[in-house]
Amino acid sequence: MFIETQATSDPATLKFLPGRQVLASGSFDASTREAAAQSPLAHRLFGVEGVTRVVLGSDWIGVTQTRGDWAHLKPAVLGAIMEHYLTGAGALEAPGDAETPKDRFSAVGDPNESATMTQVREAIRQVIDPELGFNILDLGLIYDVSFDGEGGAKVLMTTTTPGCPATNYLMSGAREAALSADGIETAEVELTHDPRWGPEMMTSIAKAHFGIPEGEGW
């Protein structure tokens, strides 16, 4: 994913264009973290130290900060935007969303997620890709984790390269990790290469480990 940035008349504000629709209609403006609660994207951006205001438009995200220097902040903002879109969530929580938001999977974690999701996520973090020597969660190899509410978990995952000799072991590791969570009795792991994995799917932690700048993929 490539995120373009645009300067505005206010040097403290930058516009980020993620190359996709942000809001279907209208705009969203939050000047505090609490006011951003309705928007998982804005909420995540307030997690970046120094961010004081987030405005969402049709295809752009306006971010205002007080630290003065964008050089250090920009990578963190880009990383937060990227991570948000990787979760597959919308910019705003739709009212009456049928899915329980607290069980939505995110590699970087969500403050509102259920204890089971946290347990599964942290257990998956124990599973490393043997070649890269880094955990498969932060590498972005886990595309989704979902629960059926009756003790069943489903993990959708990929490998860095199709046909990877470690595939079966990685799938088995993810399955064991899911089963280790309280209340999970059965776990199913599905492998996909659609979309194909790329370094842009890594979390900020993995990117920092490999020295990959935020916002860059292959």
Place this chain on the structure above:
Amino acid sequence: MIGATLSRWTMSFFSVALVALIVALVLMAAGTGYPSEGIADAGSLIVVHVTAIGWLSLLMCGALLQFLPVLVAHTLYSDALAWPALLALVVGLVALVLAFLQFGGILQTQVPYFAAAAVLLIAGFGLILWNLGATLLAAEDVPLPVWFVIAGLVAAVFTVGLGAVFATALGGGQAAWLVTLTAAGIPLHAIAGLGGWLTFTAMGVSYRLLAMFMLSPELKRQSTRIALVLGAAALAVAVVGGIVVVLANGNLMLALTAALVLAVGALVPYGMDVVFLYRKRRRPVIELNSRMAGVALANLAALAVLVVVLAVFGQLGNQAGAVVFFAAFGWLTGLGLSQLFKIVAFMTWLETYGPVMGRMPTPRVQDLVVEKRALKWFWTYHAGTWAATLALLFGLAIPFRICVVVMLAGTLGLVAQFLRTRRLLDIDAAKRLPEGTRQPQLFVSNAAKPA
């Protein structure tokens, strides 16, 4: 099924191959073969075939059994076909060595060793080709690098075929075409083997292994296609064209020169692709295996320059020994040892810690090796190889043997590292074998599927 697993017999191929490499180096250090003896003498033929079949071909077969499934994202057709192939190849090589001793008058028996060697080696390579071919046929997608491997396998058929022709002629075959091909076809046999089967296959595999180990993007470049087409054309002109020219009493030099031009034309875009893979890698720190592969690739470039310079000055025929030596040890062995350093660790890790992933924290593949310790042995090996090549170019037999001793020291140092990796000796004893894991066997992988 997309996920490939461990090839049970790959480690056995690697073990026998390393023994053959050590044997070949010991023989050369002891003064067997060129330059102490003539290039077509029994000693030279033994050293060449122990290196080409015993070391390089077994290494390549073992690697392909593990990595062709990765390249085509399909499981190996048969794990069970691998060990009879290994057995046939090893016994076939022993028969071939005995046949050369017979040919050199050192062994006085009437046993038809040449015939036995031909039958066994055809059987061994045939089983490998059947296994890999069936894997390829079952694959849904054949990516570009795999076409290099396919061309390499076709070249292997020609190499073994020509070898069988020579064996038949040397074993007493009288047909005119057998004698003609045997008299003039040795360069074609060497080109098909070293240039086609070993080099072209290694190029194909390197595309994927370099990308995989350095986290580089997969290549979908025009240059890869050009390298494939020109390289395959070079092999076709040299080997198929060469056979036709020899049988028709034509000008073999002309065919080989045309092939050389095409081969250099293929190596240029291949070199560009390799540079692209190194530059676009997503792992800033290049691991030792990829750094040492870089040295081997530089040796390949140096080899191409050497061949062109010798050809321009009309010295290629006189210096064939040095060229073959540098191709086998500077390029192919250099690449082979660099990749073994990683593959042995990778396979050992999968076998030991793969089954407990998700249940407990596990070491990383990198924890199974100590790069700093291996580095000095790699440089020892390469320094010995460069000096040995120079000694050959200047016809210095004794300095050559001394340089081979240096190469042998480097090789033994690296083999010791591989053994340490296999025995998990570089992992803290407390973390080495957590509950549910077991020590891998040295020469065979336990290919049991995870629960």
